[in-house]
């Protein structure tokens with residue numbers, strides 16, 4: 216199946232303001248801004264978090280801040296402080312860090328906590344944390360009373376560049392990642408790049424895998440930029456890092472605006488490397504490997520498969536490998552076992568009419584959605600990144 220090209224009518228609208236960048240995810244009545252700021256929380260003007268929340272929701276009188284227990288004293292507190300002067304009742308819920316919180320058990324507890332704090336359809340859920348918190352809180356928001364308003368405040372690089380944007384929410388099942396969920400768009404994504412200062416290095420690197428992904432799937436000049444600037448990004452140099460975040464969000468906003476619910480195939484490109492990655496995460500045990508680490512290895516497997524099928528060049532694989540390595544990410548996983556991974560991959564959400572489809576690279580900046588891939592080639596691609 217070919218992937219529809221980027222539509223000419225949709226683009227990520229970007230508006231640089233004083234020290235902020237605003238990107239619009241264009242979804243008609245459900246459009247929303249991604250605000251990329253630097254420690255502006257608490258400012259009473261329109262660019263502060265409270266001001267943005269008011270602009271996005273108007274009538275907000277009850278905010279439920281769902282935050283990662285590990286960051287409750289820093290990022291979450293900043294958000295709470297910024298709301299302190301507002302006429303808004305605040306409820307707080309903490310969720311333990313880590314992928315294991317994206318479970319049916321924790322979701323059921325969260326529903327009860329929402330009931331206990333008196334959430335109603337005029338409340339807003341504010342998710343403060345990484346992808347786990349955003350996905351879980353977003354799915355709770357999507358389902359409680361059939362839908363609460365929702366705001367994303369990502370505090371990890373991965374959440375800033377990927378999971379907070381686009382409305383994919385959900386939880387894992389033991390046999391498959393993100394198997395239960397909903398498309399539920401936030402009203403606002405608030406990115407304070409200063410949150411990255413205290414992010415553990417391993418988490419930061421994990422986010423870089425998704426950044427690199429955008430270069431491979433649809434933005435070749437950005438891939439070149441990353442090759443040149445990876446050292447500055449690793450040092451978290453503010454301007455370069457901010458550019459990488461903003462460019463990634465523009466990519467994601469463009470793709471989501473083209474195909475919000477992954478129906479035309481365009482949005483599937485965001486899944487590059489993920490068919491392998493989700494199988495790695497599920498077979499390793501959730502939380503053993505960070506999502507971005509699994510995505511880095513998954514992109515390697517996908518590129519090897521692309522080379523084997525004659526879809527892309529060795530040179531593409533070489534450049535991707537070099538960038539992933541320069542970004543301090545793993546390229547292989549010694550325990551990758553095709554016998555365990557292939558059955559998990561059969562539950563991939565890109566399966567159509569019982570057939571698995573892979574997002575595979577054609578050239579840097581372009582991928583295709585490929586069906587009918589012989590299983591022995593999939594096994595070979597897994598093996599090629601398990602034994603080195």
Ligand SMILES: O=C(O)C(=O)C[C@@H](O)[C@H](O)[C@H](O)COP(=O)(O)O
Nearest residue numbers: 377381383392393482485486489564
């Ligand atoms: O937003 C999307 O669409 C993506 O596929 C982005 C992925 O990076 C992200 O990990 C997503 O949550 C995976 O979704 P899934 O549908 O494969 O579970």
